[in-house]
Amino acid sequence: MVVVEKTPSAFGPLFDSHSHINSEEFDADREQVVSRMRQAGLIGAMVIACDLGEEAKLFEVIDAHPDFLCGAWALHPEYEDRREPTVEEIAAVCADPRIAAVGETGLDYYWCKGDLSWQKERFVRHIEAARMLKKPLIVHAREAEADALEILIDNRAHECGFVLHCYGGDADTARRAVDAGGLVSFTGVVTFKNAGALRDVVKALPLEAIMIETDCPYMAPVPYRGKRCEPALVGEVAKTIAAVKGIEPELVAKTTTQTALRFFHLPACCRTI
């Protein structure tokens, strides 16, 4: 595994709205990863568990930094062969105060083919649980953005709030998501040389509708491509968004962090900005 040795220069305040630092890729050096986050100007991060039985480890990771980390849990749309949790089971896990959102849930047409009614039904159950709890949804929609948005609208997801995470769709669908009360979140992919179309989506959206994330350990931004991604690199996403919009990275950092704190209903103690 190739890891980042040097922390990028700090500016902030930054918030990584989607990370998987609970995954085994970080078992050996999670404390150093969190130290680098603080050094890089992050004031917090969302940590997401994607499978049945991963809740205990998620809580263990968050409990080590309760002032800094919050969590989300859902059964990921890529996992077809799992027992389906009921709405009540999802709600029982996500009612925990350490859980700030239900997710990631949604649709994946890239990895999953054929009759995907199971995936849609699972998505609807997660939306129902989120509305019950009044906690926002973190939505994974891969090559399925328009269908996911339709399901979100049909099931009144605006009542709890939703974000289309790791957005890779077109500007029209992104704008419709924002009009429907949602947010759009961008990863390090937006920094890639060949991601001109995605930078056009950034251009088309108001800064207030955008969050930033790493989705680590995947998709390390330029100039860290090929290394293990970690939340300390989320500033690179902010820098690219700033360049696209012709504004200062500090403004992108501050605005996206305020948006994240509001969206995830994070406690007043975190609102130091």
Ligand SMILES: [Zn+2]
């Ligand atoms: Zn993810």
